[in-house]
Amino acid sequence: MDSGPGMNSVVMIVHDFPPEGNAGVYRPLRFVRQLQKMNWKTTVISAVPGQYERYDPELLKLVPRETEVIRVKGYGAWQALQAWRSRHKRSQNQNPDIPSDQEGTDQGTFPSWIRDAARNLEAWCYHPDMAAPWIERAVRATVSACSGEAVRVIWATAGPVTSFYVAQAASKQTGIPYVLDFRDSWTISYNEFESRRPDWAVRRDRKRMFELLQGSQAVVFRYATEAECYWRAYPMALDYRKVHIIPNGYEGAIEEFVEPDCKRCTILYTGTLTSYRFETLLDALRMLKDTASADACKLRLLFVGEGTEALRSVGDRLGLADLIETRGPVSYSEVARLQREAHAFLVLGRIPTMRGYELLVGAKLFEYLRMGRPIIGVLPSDETTSILRRLKSPIIADVESSEEIVGVLKRVLRAWSTHTLSTLVPDRKICEEFSVERQTVALTKALEGRPADHPFIRGAVDIPKSLQRYFDEERWSEGSARPGKKE
Numbered sequence: 001m002d003s004g005p006g007m008n009s010v011v012m013i014v015h016d017f018p019p020e021g022n023a024g025v026y027r028p029l030r031f032v033r034q035l036q037k038m039n040w041k042t043t044v045i046s047a048v049p050g051q052y053e054r055y056d057p058e059l060l061k062l063v064p065r066e067t068e069v070i071r072v073k074g075y076g077a078w079q080a081l082q083a084w085r086s087r088h089k090r091s092q093n094q095n096p097d098i099p100s101d102q103e104g105t106d107q108g109t110f111p112s113w114i115r116d117a118a119r120n121l122e123a124w125c126y127h128p129d130m131a132a133p134w135i136e137r138a139v140r141a142t143v144s145a146c147s148g149e150a151v152r153v154i155w156a157t158a159g160p161v162t163s164f165y166v167a168q169a170a171s172k173q174t175g176i177p178y179v180l181d182f183r184d185s186w187t188i189s190y191n192e193f194e195s196r197r198p199d200w201a202v203r204r205d206r207k208r209m210f211e212l213l214q215g216s217q218a219v220v221f222r223y224a225t226e227a228e229c230y231w232r233a234y235p236m237a238l239d240y241r242k243v244h245i246i247p248n249g250y251e252g253a254i255e256e257f258v259e260p261d262c263k264r265c266t267i268l269y270t271g272t273l274t275s276y277r278f279e280t281l282l283d284a285l286r287m288l289k290d291t292a293s294a295d296a297c298k299l300r301l302l303f304v305g306e307g308t309e310a311l312r313s314v315g316d317r318l319g320l321a322d323l324i325e326t327r328g329p330v331s332y333s334e335v336a337r338l339q340r341e342a343h344a345f346l347v348l349g350r351i352p353t354m355r356g357y358e359l360l361v362g363a364k365l366f367e368y369l370r371m372g373r374p375i376i377g378v379l380p381s382d383e384t385t386s387i388l389r390r391l392k393s394p395i396i397a398d399v400e401s402s403e404e405i406v407g408v409l410k411r412v413l414r415a416w417s418t419h420t421l422s423t424l425v426p427d428r429k430i431c432e433e434f435s436v437e438r439q440t441v442a443l444t445k446a447l448e449g450r451p452a453d454h455p456f457i458r459g460a461v462d463i464p465k466s467l468q469r470y471f472d473e474e475r476w477s478e479g480s481a482r483p484g485k486k487e
Contacts, residue, residue, distance in 0.1 A: 009041040010447055011145045011170075013138065013156035013163045015074065015131055017046035018063055021056025021332060023271060023363045027183055028157050029062060030251050034440035036064045040447075043067070043145045045166070047074025047134045050083035054306075056331050070141050076133035078122075123196035128205050130193065131160035135169070138162075142170035153217065153447045157181040161205075164212050177217035179446050181246075188229050188467070189356025206234075213237040218446035220244045223383055224461050226359055231458055243456035244446045247387075248363050249434040250370035257372045257422050260341050264300040265416040267376060268342035270335050271364045274307035276348040277399055279314065281378050284405035286318045291406075295413050299323050301346070304330055304338060339367075343421055344374040344412055349382055349399050358382040358464035369431045374424035376412060378405055382464075391426035 014028040032042050042064070048071045063069065075083070126132045142154065154176055156167035167178040187194070187209050194202065213219060213230070214237040221227040224245055231238050260266070289296040301324050303311055308326035315324040330338075339345070345368040350357035361383045368375050369391070377396040379385045388396050395412060397405040415421045432438075445452060 007039050007041050008447070009043070009149060009151045010035065011043045011045060011142055011151055011154050011176075013045050013142065013154065013166045013170075015047045015134065015160050015163050016049075016053075017044055017069065018059035019055055019057040020049070020052050021054040021059055024159065024183055025059065026363060026367075027181075027248055029059070030249065030436040031440060031443060032067055033062065033064055033251065034436050035443075036066055038440060038444065040444070041066070043151075044069045045138050045141050045145065046071050047131065047138070048072065050075035050079040051086055054329055058331055058333055068145075070145060072134060072137035072141050074131060074134035074137075079130070079133070119192075120196050123193055124198060124201070127201065128165070128208065129160045129162055131162040135162050135165055138166040139169045139173075142166060143173050146170065146174045146176055151176055153449075154178040155181060155447060157183050158186055159184050161186050161209075165208075168212055168215060171215070177449065178215075179218045179220065180212060180216050181220040182222065182226065182230075185226055185229065185356055185359045188226075188233060189359050190354040210234050210237040216242065217449050218242045218244055220246050220443070220446055222247045222361070223386075224456065225383060225463065227456050228458070228461050229356075229359070229463050229467060231456075232463060240456050240458050241451060244442060244452045245454065245456060246439050246442050246446075247434060248361070248366045249436045249439045250366045251436045252370055254370055254428055254431055255340075255372045257425055259416075259419060259421055260343060262341075262343070264298055265344070265413055266300045266302060266342045267344045267346050267412070268338055269301070269303045269346040269348070270305055270338070271362055272306040273303060273311055273348075275350055275354060276307075276362075277351050277380075278311050278348055278378075280399055280402050281348070281405055282311070282314055282318055282320060282324075284402040284409065285315075285320050285323055287402055288406050288409055289320070289323070292410070295410060296323060298413055298417070299409065300325065302338070302342070303327070304335065339371045339373075342373065343416055344376055344395075344424070345371070346376045347379065347384055347388075349379040349384060352380065352466070355466045355470070356464060357466060361387065366434055369426065369434055372425055372428070372431075374412065374415075374421055375426060376408060378408075388426070391430050393424075393426045395424055 012028065012032065016022060016025050018025060018029065032044060035042050044067060046069055122130060145151070154167045154171055156163040156178060158164050158181070164180055167180070171178040187206055213234050219238065219242060221230065221243065227243050227245060231240060285296070303324070304327045306329055308328070312324065312326045315321065347362060347365050350360050358381070365384060365387065374395060375388060375393055377385060377388045377393065378399050379396060380399050385396060395408045397408040412424065415424055442453065
């Protein structure tokens with residue numbers, strides 16, 4: 001479709017796009033939907049994977065009809081083999097409903113040292129990440145999409161970082177500027193793939209990141225702390241004047257809180273649990289059960305998503321089977337149904353052995369905002385805590401204190417029993433600041449090369465404690481400072 005009169009046009013490099021349903025899909029999907037409403041023609045360059053991480057075809061209904069989605073092969077021979085092995089295992093097990101976090105793994109097939117060696121070999125051979133096979137095809141598709149009409153800008157979101165490589169290469173061939181959108185803190189916070197890479201590869205990745213930042217028209221980060229980290233890591237590459245702060249958000253109006261009529265107070269957690277810290281929460285539940293059994297029996301904690309098996313195992317060992325329920329990944333529509341049936345939501349923090357863990361905020365938090373329910377935070381001092389405090393949420397507990405967690409749970413139970421849960425809901429007006437409508441207005445400024453309404457101020461915030469000793473410029477550029485590794 002050609003751009004209409006006065007319509008801007010953007011080509012969007014989005015590796016994961018519906019029917020992929022992982023957490024990284026929703027930010028670019030929301031922008032695609034809103035840009036179309038704001039007189040921008042959107043063309044998406046996406047990858048066809050060897051296998052989907054979380055297949056959800058219902059999400060295709062959310063893609064605007066006017067948006068052209070160009071899909072290119074996104075896997076090589078090695079990924080094709082892994083996908084075949086995964087399908088073979090599933091057919092042998094006669095269980096088509098294996099959770100997506102178990103698909104494609106070699107767990108139980110090969111000894112651990114062989115699996116570990118294979119992961120190390122991948123880290124040596126794929127640059128900059130496992131999505132490398134799509135780069136050449138995606139560049140060709142992007143250049144082709146830019147040739148038929150007056151495309152104003154190329155926008156790329158990462159991960160994977162290969163999306164940035166595609167944008168840079170296409171920009172060089174077409175002369176069209178590119179904008180980088182950081183959906184994660186790539187090269188800054190912990191990444192298992194990077195932690196396995198040799199120092200020479202890390203140095204090359206950082207040199208390329210320097211070039212990517214330096215050559216961009218604008219760079220979008222999710223919050224000021226993240227921008228500060230990149231400015232200190234790449235001070236000569238990142239011009240503070242082209243930094244835009246656009247957090248994750250939600251789409252649609254905030255729902256009015258109608259308290260579900262249930263005999264137990266349901267607290268819902270959705271999304272992956274892998275790398276999240278839940279042990280002190282379970283200790284608190286055990287403490288509540290021991291000291292206030294009458295209160296504990298009114299609670300029901302429902303965990304839905306990948307990696308719930310470990311929580312279930314610990315919960316069973318602590319005698320919490322009557323309080324905890326776990327389920328595997330479900331569709332987007334089913335998540336929405338479960339959210340409307342919940343009395344409150346739960347967010348957790350990442351494990352502290354992950355360097356840069358303070359920067360990681362689950363995308364689920366922003367969808368929770370749209371549902372207009374209380375949000376319980378069991379958290380360290382991190383970005384999620386900062387956001388909840390900004391929203392004036394009164395039910396945040398220190399992850400290190402089981403006693404504090406028990407206090408928050410009792411407060412929620414008291415409000416539930418007196419039908420006053422609405423008093424614990426985050427401030428609605430502040431929540432509206434995270435609406436995708438506002439965020440897309442901010443994004444258009446980056447796409448048009450205009451300055452941000454709220455400029456990034458260098459040095460105004462501190463970087464996370466887990467990263468403070470890694471930003472010596474010489475060590476960083478040499479690759480010897482490795483925040484990609486665990487402690």
